Amino acid sequence: MIALSATEAPAAKPQRPAATNTCRVCAPLGAVLAFRGIRGCVPLVHGSQGCATYIRRYLISHFREPMDVASTSFSESTTVFGGKSNLTEAIANLASQYRPEVIGVCTTCLAETIGEDTPGMLRDIARDASAPKTLFVATPSFKGCQHRGFHDTVAAVLAQTAQGGDRLRQINLLAGPVSPADLRHLREVVDQLGLPTILFPDYSDTLDGPSLAEYTPIPAGGVGLEQLARAGRSACTxxxxxxxxxxxxxxxxxxCQVPLKRLGLPxxxxxxxxxxxxLAEEAGTPLPDRLLAERGRLIDAYVDGHKYFAQKRVAVVGDPDLAAALCGFCAEIGLAPALVATGAATGGRLSAALTGLGIKGAEVLDDTDHDLIAGRLAALKPDLILGPSKSYPSARALGIPLVRVGFPIHDRIGAGRVLHLGYRGTxxxxxxxxxxxxxxxxDTSEIGYAYQ
Ligand code: SF4
Known part of the structure; x- marks a missing residue:
């Protein structure tokens, strides 16, 4: 880990009436993403149709997969009198058209603002024995962004499904909102270790599946409800x-008294x-040679390429967990984080995580937008940006190269196949x-380039 010096004093957060070009998307989008990691699950957004359309558009442009997101389609009268009949009808329609194993219900800003008792409505609906199983999470975007919505959904689903009991030889692995390629890689690692693992949520197949001759309303893949029930009996999380x-x-x-180990993204x-x-400790086995070989090749690459990072400074933009992990990696290779920005409101936890990683002097923008980020990029002039597609306008305007990571990546193909994790992703x-x-x-050299 290199020691980093301060580049500039952090700017005070300006008081502004509104965000401009937001660096966050809404909480139910995170819920929908997590629900897609459950086998046979159809997401249902309780609120306005526009919310579901917005979520669908963002997820489709990133994953380039079919994305059915149902809505209870609030109207003016629903907003005044409540959405119970819409919710009842939507669940009945989904049951007959999709035959899901479970319906994942999340709320929007509007449903929460008018004080809908959605859990109570779902309890009433469940009195009909023929009604499909539902899972519920409250995800108003005024509580947080997609990052919060995702993790709140994982917590809510586990609270509604996991059962305690005798311990099993298995672990739970909660990977967060990473890419399908990342999830596939984690599955490969635990398989190589012979470690039975509930990787949740797992949308590696539902959001990066093969081309099929016929449209499949609910794509194959995801974690089954019976596996989630057993999550309460794992040796650890x-x-x-x-x-x-x-x-x-x-x-x-x-x-369920399942011990919790908290680690950063690898x-x-x-x-x-x-x-x-x-993971190897839980498996009771050393890391397999294949992984050690990947580690050795990575060290060799660090040796070969470290000179290209000398005195370079980077801006990192994205979900806070990803941003923190990328900063740790950048510091490891000698690329100094100058600016770290996230749309999530982390209450100082992102700064604390960076301090824990030994990163000093980086300016941190928490709960920010791309307008503010652009201003700081212009002032700090980093050599590189690591961030989503929404960083591209700033990168282009300032002539700073951009490496696309995280979410959303909608101006390139293959976002679901971007591997960030493990020795291989690194x-x-x-x-x-x-x-x-x-x-x-x-490209910017005045004397050109030729290999003699
Ligand atoms: S109203 Fe709320 S839930 Fe709907 S799209 Fe906007 S931020 Fe998301």
Missing amino acids: IQLGAVLDPGPGQVLLDR IGIGATDAVFDA QRLFDEIANTLLAHNQ
Whole structure:
């Protein structure tokens, strides 16, 4: 880990009447994403149709997969008199058209603002024995963004499904809102270790599936309800995300006494060592040679490429757990974080996580928007931005190269296949960052470039 010096004093957060070009999307989007990691689940957004459309549009442009998100379609009269009849009808329609194993119900700002007793309505609906099973989470966006909505949904689902009992030889792995490629890689690692694992939520197949001859209303994949019921009997929960406090794993600790290990996302050698060693310890076996070989190749790449990062400064934009993990990785390779920005309101936890990673001097923008980020980018002039597609206008205007990570990535193809985690994901990021810096040097060089 290198020691980093301050670049500039952090700017005071300006008082402004509204966000401009937000750096966050809404909480029910996080809920829908988490629900897609449950087998046979259809998400139902209780509120206005526009909310579901917005969520669908964002998720489709990122994952490029069919995305059915149902809505209870609030109208003016629903807003005044309540949405119980809409909710009842929507659940009946979904049951007949999709035949889901479960319906994941989340609320919007409007439903929560008018004080809908959605859990009470769902209890009434469940009195009909033929009604499908539902899971519920309250996700008004005035409580938080997609990051909060995702983790609140994971916690709510575990609270409604997990049962205690005799311990089983298995663990729970709560990976957070990572990419389908990341989830597939984590599954591969625990399989190599022979460690039975409930990886939740798991949308690696439902949001990155094969092309099918016929439209499938509910794509195959996800964690089954019977697996979620057993999550309360696991030997431990490993929860990834350095900024989470306490995070959804706390539910299993409180309700079922499942011990909780909290670790950062495995990006970089140090962070990956910590997560993979914890998994190996639970498995009672050393890391397999294949993973150790990936680690060795990554160290070799660090040796080969470290010179390209000398005296370079980076801005990191994204979900707080991803941003913290990327900063830890950047510091490990000698790329100094100058600006770290997230749309989530972390209450100082992002700054604390960065301090815990030994990162000093980086300016942190918490609960921010892209307008403010653009201003700080112009002032700080980093050499590189790691962030989502929404960082592109700033990157283009300022001539700073952008490596796309996180969510949303809607101006490139293959967002679901962007691997961030493990030695392999770190290797991919390392190569892409180094090559992006090299390409930028070539493209902007006044004397051109030729290999003699
Ligand atoms: S009203 Fe709330 S829930 Fe609906 S799209 Fe806007 S932020 Fe999201």
